[in-house]
Amino acid sequence: MKKKYLMAPGPTPVSPEVLLEMAQPIIHHRSPQFSEILAEVREGLKYLFQTKNEVLTLVATGTGGMEGSVSNLLAKGDKGLVVRGGKFGERWAQIISAYGLTPVNIDVEWGYGPDPGVIRDHLKKDSAIKAVYVQAHETSTGVKFPIQEIGAVVKEFSGVALVVDAISALGVYDIKTDDWGLDVVVSGSQKAMGLPPGLAFVSLSELALEMMARSDLPKFYFDFKKERKNLLENKGAYTSAVSLVFGLRKVLRDIKAEGLEVMFARHALLAKAARAAATALGLAMFPKDSPSETLTVFLAPEGMDAGKIVKILRDKHGVTVAGGQDALKGKIFRISHMGYVDRFDLITALSALEMTLMELGYKFEVGAGVKAAEEVFIGGAQ
Ligand SMILES: Cc1ncc(COP(=O)(O)O)c(C=O)c1O
Numbered sequence: 008m009k010k011k012y013l014m015a016p017g018p019t020p021v022s023p024e025v026l027l028e029m030a031q032p033i034i035h036h037r038s039p040q041f042s043e044i045l046a047e048v049r050e051g052l053k054y055l056f057q058t059k060n061e062v063l064t065l066v067a068t069g070t071g072g073m074e075g076s077v078s079n080l081l082a083k084g085d086k087g088l089v090v091r092g093g094k095f096g097e098r099w100a101q102i103i104s105a106y107g108l109t110p111v112n113i114d115v116e117w118g119y120g121p122d123p124g125v126i127r128d129h130l131k132k133d134s135a136i137k138a139v140y141v142q143a144h145e146t147s148t149g150v151k152f153p154i155q156e157i158g159a160v161v162k163e164f165s166g167v168a169l170v171v172d173a174i175s176a177l178g179v180y181d182i183k184t185d186d187w188g189l190d191v192v193v194s195g196s197q198k199a200m201g202l203p204p205g206l207a208f209v210s211l212s213e214l215a216l217e218m219m220a221r222s223d224l225p226k227f228y229f230d231f232k233k234e235r236k237n238l239l240e241n242k243g244a245y246t247s248a249v250s251l252v253f254g255l256r257k258v259l260r261d262i263k264a265e266g267l268e269v270m271f272a273r274h275a276l277l278a279k280a281a282r283a284a285a286t287a288l289g290l291a292m293f294p295k296d297s298p299s300e301t302l303t304v305f306l307a308p309e310g311m312d313a314g315k316i317v318k319i320l321r322d323k324h325g326v327t328v329a330g331g332q333d334a335l336k337g338k339i340f341r342i343s344h345m346g347y348v349d350r351f352d353l354i355t356a357l358s359a360l361e362m363t364l365m366e367l368g369y370k371f372e373v374g375a376g377v378k379a380a381e382e383v384f385i386g387g388a389q
Contacts, residue, residue, distance in 0.1 A: 009324075009325045010325055011325045011326075011327070012325060012326045012327065012352060012355055012356060012359075013327050014326055014327060014328050014342050014343050014344070014348065014352065014353075014356045015327050015328055015329045015341075015343055016146050016175055016198070016301060016302045016329055016341060016343040016345060017146075017174075017175065017195070017197045017198045017204070017343070017345075018197035018203060018204050019197060019198060019199070019201055019343060019345055019346035019347060019348065020201065020346065020347045020348060020352075021201055021202060021203055021254070021347060022201060022347045024257065025201060025202065025254045025257050025258055025347075026254075028253050028254050028256075028257040029203075029250045029251065029253050029254040030250075031250075031253060033249050033250065034249060036242075036243060036246050036247040036249055037242065041247065041249065041252075042240075042241035042242060043241070044252060044253070044256050045064075045238070045241040045242065045243070045247075045252070046241045047256055047259075048064065048252060048255055048256050048259060049061065049062070049238065049241070051255075051256070051259025051260065051262070051263060052064070052208060052210075052259065054259070054262070054263055054267075055177065055178060055200075055259065055262055055267070056177065056182075056184045056192055056194075056208070056210045057182065057183045057184050057185060057186070057267075058184040058185045058192075058210050058212075059185060060184075060185070060210055060211055060212055060213075061210070061211060061235055061238055061239070062208050062209065062210045062211075063208065063209045063210075063211065063231060063234045063235060063238060064206055064207075064208055064238075064243070064247075064252070064255070065206065065207040065208070065209065065229065065234065066205065066206065066243075066245065066246075066247065066248045066251075067205075067206070067207045067229070068195060068197075068204055068205070068207060069172070069174040069193060069194065069195030069198075069207050070098065070207075071207045071229060072174075072193040072194070072195065072207030072208065072209045073098060073099065073102060073172060073193055074102050074105075074229055075207075075209060075226070075229035075231055076140075076170045076191050076193055076209060077099075077102045077103055077106055077108075077140070077224075078106055078222070078224045078225070078226045078229060079218075079219050079222050079224075079226060079229065079230070079231040079232070080137070080138050080168055080170065080191065080215060080218040080219065080222060081103070081106070081108055081137055081138060081218075081222060081224060082137070082218075082221055082222050082223045082224065083107075083108075083223055083224065084108075084135065085108060085135060085136075085137040085138070086108065086109050086110070086111050086133060086135040086136045086137065087099070087103045087108060087109075087110050087111070087136065087137070087138050087139075087140050088110075088111045088113065088126065088129050088130065088136045088138070088139045088140065089103065089110045089111065089112050089113065089139075089140045089141075090113050090115060090121045090126070090139075090140070090141040090142065090152065091112045091113065091114050091115065092114075092115035092116075092117065092119065092120065092121060092142070092145050092148065092150065092152070093117055093142070093145035093146070093147035093148045093150070094145075094146070094147035094332050094333065095142050095145055095146060095147060095172060095174075096115070096141070096142055096145060099140040099141075099172070100112055103140070106224050106225075108224075110140075111129060111133065111136060113125055113126065113129065117145075117147070117148045117334065117335065118148050118150060118293055118294055118295040118296070119150065119295050119296045120150050120151065120152045120153055120296040120297060121141070121152060121153070121157070123153055123156040123157045123159075123160045124160075126139060126157060126160050126161070127160045127163065130160075130161070130163075130164045130167060136167065137166070137167060137168065137218070138167060138168040138169070138170050138190075138218070139157070139161050139167065139168070139169050139170065140170045140172075141154070141157060141169070141170070141171055141172070142171070142172045142173075142176075143171050143172065143173040143175075143176035143177070143182055143192075144173070144175050144176040144179070144299045144301055146174075146175040146301065146302070146341075147331075147332050147333075147335070148293060148294060148304065148335075149292075149293055149294045149298055149299055149301070149302055149303070149304035149341065150294045150295075150296050150297060150298065150299065151176070151180070151296075151297040151298070151299040153297075154171055154173075154182065154187060154189065155183070155187045157169065158187035158188040158189055159187075159188070161188065162188045166214070168190040168191065168212075168214050168215055168218055169188065169189055169190050169191070170190060170191040170193070171189050171191065171192050171193065172193050173192050173193060173194050174193060174194050174195045174198055175198050175199075175299075175301050175302075175345065176194075176199075176299065176301065177192065177194040177198070177199060177200075177208075178194075178198070178199030178200055178262065178270060178345075178346075179198075179199045179271070179274045179299065179300050179301045179345055180271050180274060180275070180299070180300050180301075181267070181271055184210055185212075188212075189210075189212070190211075190212040190214050190215045191209060191210060191211060191212070191215050192208075192209070192210045193207065193208065193209050194207070194208045195207050195208070196208075196251060196255065198301075198345055198346060199270075199274070199301075199345045199346045200255075200258050200262075200346065201258055201346040201347035202251060202254050202255060202258055203251065203254070205248050205251050206248060206251050206252075206255065209231070211231065211235065216235075219231055219232055220232075228245075230244070271300075274300040274301070274344065274345065275300050276350075276383065276384070277300070277344035277348065277349075277350065277353055278298070278299070278300035278301075278303060278344060279383050280350065280353060280379075280380035280381075280383040280384055281303035281342060281344055281353060281357070281380065282298070282303060283379040283380060283382070283383050284357045284360075284376035284377070284379045284380045285303060285305055285376070286379065287372075287375040287376050287378065287379035288360075288361070288364070288371050288375060288376040289308075289371055290305045290306065290307075290308065291305075291306040292304055292305060292306065293305070293306050293335070293338075293339050300344075301343065301344075301345045302329075302341045302342060302343040302344065302345065303341070303342050303344070304339050304340075304341050305339060305340050305341070305342070306338060306339055307337070307338060307339065307340060308364070308369050311367055311369065312337050313330055313331060313336075313337050313338055313339055313340045314330055314336070314337050315367060316340050316360070316363055316364070316367065317329070317330040317340050319363045319366060319367070320340075320356075320359055320360065320363050323363070323366075324359035324362065324363065325359075326355065326356050326359040326360075328340055328341060328342045328343070328356065329341040329343070342356055342360070350380075350384045353380060354377055354380055354381065357376045357377050357380055358377050360376065361373060361374070361375075361376055361377065
């Protein structure tokens with residue numbers, strides 16, 4: 008018998024309470040009962056996104072929300088400024104290109120965050136840039152980007168929208184959509200919200216609505232105007248993912264009851280414990296700039312294949328973590344502590360990591376990582 012622990016940065020574990028909520032019989036998506044649920048969900052999303060504006064719920068993964076944020080905001084001839092500091096920054100550029108537009112890329116070395124001043128320089132130079140596309144947290148590197156500062160820079164340029172992929176950031180740490188001037192914030196269900204994959208969320212500011220009115224790019228399924236019109240009547244444009252929305256109502260109620268501050272503090276404590284464990288084990292962490300509270304990115308010990316660590320953790324110990332992508336393949340492994348993950352899940356993962364490292368012949372004081380994490384938990388209230 009072996010239990011399984013999902014410690015990858017998405018999908019993340021789903022609590023039994025949420026699973027049960029989603030097990031109830033399906034109701035019709037055009038019924039008054041479902042509209043009532045959507046009305047509650049609309050308000051709950053505004054709380055989570057820290058916005059007064061509407062937040063669309065799309066039946067899609069996060070990438071669908073990203074794609075729609077390109078096809079609905081830009082128009083033919085527009086340029087999108089992209090911060091490419093990892094795998095997901097590359098995705099913004101790919102989507103913009105797929106719509107026949109030109110991405111203007113700011114290439115940032117993986118492991119670092121962008122300099123907001125460079126964004127300003129580009130916006131000054133090129134008035135064809137109508138939107139800035141950026142990650143709040145680059146999951147491939149574990150680096151948080153300075154979104155508040157970028158928001159202040161973009162606001163200097165009237166008519167330019169700031170579009171933030173907060174798929175692995177929202178609910179983990181503070182993202183103030185309205186206060187920071189974030190025109191579009193995209194997120195997904197299978198991350199900090201602790202739902203299965205299948206829903207994408209997109210908040211839309213006044214400027215985003217204006218841009219949607221002038222956008223002439225082809226669109227059909229991801230038509231934000233149509234989605235928003237329906238949302239205002241507590242309906243989905245198409246068949247809603249009814250079971251996921253049951254779960255969504257439950258997690259949003261739980262988030263409201265817990266409170267954003269407490270939710271952020273919970274993630275911060277787990278991150279602190281994971282980092283303390285890394286240090287105690289003599290493992291370096293990959294991010295060179297602000298590491299996020301979403302996950303901890305460990306560099307594999309010199310000469311050791313990180314892919315092996317990931318495989319042993321999963322196949323032998325039942326702990327699923329993520330490896331590295333592209334140039335980081337074989338070099339890093341990423342342990343997520345986002346969503347429905349508590350301190351004992353993390354302790355388990357760290358213990359499994361120690362056993363894996365032992366098996367691979369790495370020299371360290373056995374128990375040191377677990378001990379360091381426990382000391383953080385004893386010191387911090389949770
Ligand atoms: C920052 C970021 N952006 C985009 C995505 C893509 O989301 P999805 O796989 O839900 O389409 C992910 C998924 O890991 C992510 O972490």
